[in-house]
Amino acid sequence: MDIIFDLIEKERERQSHGLELIASENFVSENVMKAMGSVLTNKYAEGYPGKRYYGGCEVVDEVETLAINRAKELFGVEYVNVQPHSGSQANAAIYLAVLKPGDKIMGMDLSMGGHLTHGSAVNFSGIQYDVVSYGVQQETGLIDYDQMREVALREKPKMLIAGFSAYSRDLDYAKFREVADEIGATLWADIAHPAGLVAKGLLNSPFEHCHVVTTTTHKTLRGPRGGMIMMGKDFENTYGHKTPKGEIKQMSQVLDGAVFPGIQGGPLEHVIAGKAVAFAEAIDDQFLTYAKQVKSNAQALSKAMISNGFDIVSGGTDNHLMLVDLRNKGVNGKETEKALVKADITCNKNMVPFDDKSPFTTSGIRFGTAAITTRGLKENDMETIAGLISEVVDNIKNEELISEVRKKVNGLMEGKALFNY
């Protein structure tokens, strides 16, 4: 047997024993995994259902059409493209569809909670486009919409991005749209993180306000690793979309063309099948129970962290994640992440707004509850977890104590399947 399978088993053990608090991770169902590990991986299918560049696509056409229709039902949208291989690929397609290189964009600053693909200097978005950004208020940790409007009116970006990787509050998409309309910008929402909560109506909907929406499918949405593009109400308004080359086309056509042949070749039909399975699971009422539990676990964890003397940026959470500012504890994000990993608690170091430390060290850590909720944990477990995290942080150099915490973590997770919904 190939050693790779031993390693997969080792990783399964790691995932089973530990507490997964990385906000962007989750555990998929056996059915999602089955679809991904299927013969669909053998098939080339450049193009779209009914319009392929390869023969033998009748079955994958059905698979992809099902995925599209289920996503439309789940999010209540008019247009879906399920082919992006990842969230970053979905985002790259938006840039290609809407802008010319050198155009100005405006997104949330990476150090304030934005994503690499929203204009970071080391990403294609920051390399190929002219970037201005908005952030949060220092006192409240909340998005400063007045500052965002002020910068937008002054800089007149062609595209405005509403989305985040590390912001624990809901977004006011109507406000973003007001500003976008004032300057004639395209409004794009990237709901990669909260997509599962948005789908079930537990957070504001971007679809009434944003011209286009992208997401990943593997975070709160609990599907396979991948990306997706959607359009809601503005599907109609963007019918006569002017492309960067000046042609008038339907926006849906422009977006499809931006994904393939714009930035990708053959779609991953096995992953698209996994997406279709995950969408059906998310349409089910059971997913509403799950999504509500994710939110309520996040609130319970954030409250319990505060009771243990931690600072939470913005004082709490509306979604599945929170950002812990460690400065009052005299430790940094890097050493905290490392110590928690020793206790089988996985999370990631993260910059906090107005951080004076580098992205490699950071003053914060980010936690999310999507994965531990899939494993079946509830509000009372969040109090236990906050207590365990606190023990590690307060004794960050004490290997013996950290090893005791690890035993408690393993005890808490013992007998719990990876997928409990």
Ligand code: PLP
């Ligand atoms: N957009 C946001 C807001 C994200 O948080 C992420 C990933 O964390 C992405 C896009 C990119 O997704 P991927 O890692 O699949 O490229």
